[in-house]
Amino acid sequence: MITSTPQLSSPDHTGSDIAQPSRLRSGIRRRELMLTTAMTLLFSTSSVLAGVVQGGLPWEPDAGAPPTAVTPGPWMYFTADEGAAIEALVDRLIPPDPQTPGGKDAGCAVFIDRQLAGPYGSAEALYMRGPFADGTPQQGDQSPLTPAVRYRKALAALDKYCRTTYAGKSFTEIPDSEKDKVLSGLEKDQVQLEGASGRAFFELLLQNTQEGFFADPVYGGNRNMVGWKMIGYPGARYDYREWVERHNERYPLPPVGISGRPEWVRKAD
Amino acid sequence: MARKLPATDVVIVGLGWTGSILAHELAGSGLNIVAIERGPWRDTATDFPPAYAQDELRYHIRHDLFLRPAQLTMTVRNSVNETALPMRSWGSFMPPNGVGGGGVHWNAETWRFLPSDFQMKTHLTERYGEKFLPADMTIQDWGITYDELEPYYDKFEYLCGTSGKAGNIRGLVQVGGNPFEGARARQYPTPPQKQPYGPTLFAQAANEMGYKPFPQPSGNLSQAYTNPLGVTLGSCTYCGFCEWFGCGNYSKASPQTTILPVLVRQPNFEARTQCEVLKVNLDDSRKRAAGVTYVDTSGNELEQPADLVLLCAFQLFNVHLLLISGIGKPYDPRANEGVIGRNYSYQVTSSVDAFFDDKIFNPFIASGAIGMCIDEFNGDNFDHGPHGFVGGGYMGAVQTNGRPLQTTTRTPKGTPRWGLEWKEAVAKNYLSSYEAVTHGGCCSYRDAYCDLDPNYTDRLGRKLMRITFDFHENELKMSQYLTDRLAEVVQKMGPRQFEKKPRTGPYDSRIYQTTHTCGGAIMGADPKSSALNRYLQSWDISNLFVLGATAFPQNAGYNPTDTVGALAYWASDAIINQYLKNPGPLVRT
Secondary structure (H helix, E strand, O other): OOOOOOOOOOOOOOOOOOOOOOOOOOHHHHHHHOOOOOOOOOOOOOOOOOEEEOOOOOOOOOOOOOOOOOOOOOOOOOOHHHHHHHHHHHHHHOOOOOOOOOOOOOOHHHHHHHHHHOOOOOOOOOOOOOOOOOOOHHHOOOOOOOHHHHHHHHHHHHHHHHHHHOOOOOHHHOOHHHHHHHHHHHHOOOOOEOOEOHHHHHHHHHHHHHHHHHOOHHHOOOHHHHHHHHHOOOEOOOOOHHHOOOOOOOOOOOOEEOOEOHHHOOOOO | OOEEOOOEEEEEEOOOHHHHHHHHHHHOOOOOEEEEOOOOOOOHHHHOOOOOOOOHHHHHHOOOOEOOOOOOOEEEEOOOOOOOEEOOOOOOOOOEOOOOHHHOOOOOEOOOOOHHHHHHHHHHHHHHOHHHOOOOEOOOOOOOOHHHHHHHHHHHHHHHOOEOOOOEEOOEEOOOOOOOOOOEOOOOOEOOOOOOHHHHHHHHHHHHOOOOOEEOOEOEOOOOEEOOOOOEEOOOOOEOOOOOOOOOOOOEOOHHHHOHHHHOOOOOEEEEEOOEEEEEEEOOOOOOEEEEEEEOOOOOEEEEEEEEEEEOOOHHHHHHHHHHHOOOOEOEOOOOEOOEOEEEEOOEEEEEEEEOOOOOOOOOOEOOOOOEEEOOOOOOOOOOOOOOOOOOEEEEEOOOOOOHHHHOOOOOOOOOOOHHHHHHHHHHHOOOEEEEEEEEOEOOEOOOEEEEEEEEEOOOOOEEEEEEOOOOHHHHHHHHHHHHHHHHHHHHOOOOEEEEEOOOOOOOOOOOOOOOOEEEOOEOOOOOOOOEOOOOEEOOOOOEEEOOHHHOOOEOOOOOHHHHHHHHHHHHHHHHHHHOOOOOOOOOO
16 A cells, blocks of 8 residues: 555565566567568567566667668569559659659669568558448548558459450550550549559559658669659758758758668679 | 456556656655556667668658557547547557657657646636637636646756747746747756748748747757756757657657656666556445556466556547546536546647748758747637637747658649659759648537447457547637638748648548647546546546546647646656645545
8 A cells, every 4th residue: 555654665566476578678679689570560479578677778789670671673562464564553653754763763663562562561550350331531541451452453453444445455555645544534533443442542552652752762662762862852861950050052962861872782683 | 367466556557758757756755666568668779770760651651650550549430420430540640659658759849838728718708708619619727727837847848958948937028939928937948949941931021020939949959958867868960850750869858868767777667568558457446446457468468456556648548548447437428427538639730831933941951849930829819809719829830851751742732643743843842842830729529529439349359449529610710710820921931822721621530630639538626527636636536647638628729748748747746745645535526
């Protein structure tokens, strides 16, 4: 009992016999080491352990969780046909111009592929319990499908739509002006996809494409920092103190990313 | 069946700002304290190192530091006539998780509320008459005055090292500060942060219009500062990664940078991380909290008996735990009775986008709390008589970031959302456009509340909390008025074009606004209309205190953290100097 004269409890008073969670002064960081990706859930697996912190900050060397860099190479989630369609789609959402590459050369398709192959694609962090029902728009997305499944279904339906509408041609095979018509139709809900919401797919694709164009290059998009150079964003810099009060002047330094600048990094073979 | 652990003196649920403050204050009394935190331990060097803390995709877009909805979410609807549906991913607010709580990833805007905010009902009724207020508006006085809270605001600001310029020191108005603020005992601990171009232009325009612009008080420090606990913070480098991110530079005030290094060395304190409290247990009399039951990551249920239970979780989860635990009478909007879930409220923000031809703003040179603001249209600082609404907000040029995914959405009206024209507009406007903002209060209403959802459960089978909320006409009128006033200042800055974006209804849970949810277990003078007394002590269970914005009867036109911190010191003072000497209700009914 708390009484009018608080007393220190005996040393054994608090939690001394706790077996689980144990006093993981070393184990508390184990969670980080066992992460395979930065987005691994922090609660659902037995590798993520409860811990007790007492007596000092539980710091350990090399316990952080840096991002896992995307490596070039074959598609990890898309099939070859899906990958080709996505490359064509992102290159219309963000077309190349004389100054700046388009979505394809910026790596947006690779970015989306790697995202869908990971915890984002499987909706690992999201509440995915039923019942699933459609509500008002402002109640948010209520789809029971993960992003990865949504892409697969929508790309198949888009392929079917294009082949039906354009005499057997796929999205990649129709002229740019027709590609834009299809995208515009999806955006305005005028192109209907079989078994998938065309408009919802358009919104997801546009969001992910822009993510690929502007996210740190470590995730496979924004290749050579083309998105950042286009707008004049210096990237992952950390100290602008000398520049706060230099008003209306263009900041002179080129962008850096989490892994430095592209020319510093050894190119993958 | 939960395994029962040996009893402790104090159990704290959640180790964010309020849990850290309470733990540190109570540790000095020699009590044994166990803090139970749902998320992981987090520290600067390990979890937000400058090597990769500036990652917009990971932290902002994919929500790496936040609670996962898969672990716990809530359902939402705009009115009692709708079926609430779960927030499957986060949108309008971002529930925190882990040691440090929201203190890890806030913008660090450190505002005091106005003296009249604490007597809102009485003040407005006296000035405008009761009929001026809508019939379904349920605003209340707080049961505490600004003058009572002032020493505790001071204590929190000196813990944080807040950078600012006082506008009123002991009744003397200070040039360059906010002339509308309540009297403060002394100057801010550190001077204001430097201002970039946009805020400087805004302040010039505001001055020309006769307003009194002042630097926004910032928890991102203008210079190194050693707080009364002996913990030193560094100088902010204006990297522009504050809200949604941990600060890798030890320059944003957080539990990590102000309290935890001292707290964890107290021999009578221990933190259990990755342990989620399931409910507060009551003893057989149902008048006294017996402790809490929690689950660890192996799925083991453990019961932690304690003499004193302090709910220090984020606002939404404090209310959820009270509902789940059957503490207090749940609020019923039809009968207008009950207290748990009552007066849920939020924040009403808006913006004006401005596009210039001849300016380079360098939006990426930013801190979550720099900016120049005016307070002429906050609270009751202006005569509401002609306008037909109550409440207000601050407004200004607040340069929080230039992160591309968040800010390239700012293109002139009519710009396509994709294609060459979009690309050209983004390239042209990124450096030369500016967003000015208003930050308005939100009154409470009879039909805005929280209860348990009948249809959805979490992974452990507990009912989710249901939020029923929409903006009311009073707030929409307020937002239009504030946005119009802001646009006048923005126009004076000389843009080629500008666009007003007042808040419009209905409330949209998909769109981020602020994480300033509040209410649901409010403080007050009457146990029929409040869950907590003026010391944040449960009226029903005297050994239970509920901290945080949960206690706000309605929201003021400011960011909540300074008031949350001040109330934490106020409550800990009451616990140490009153409750521990004579355990029981601190206010007799």
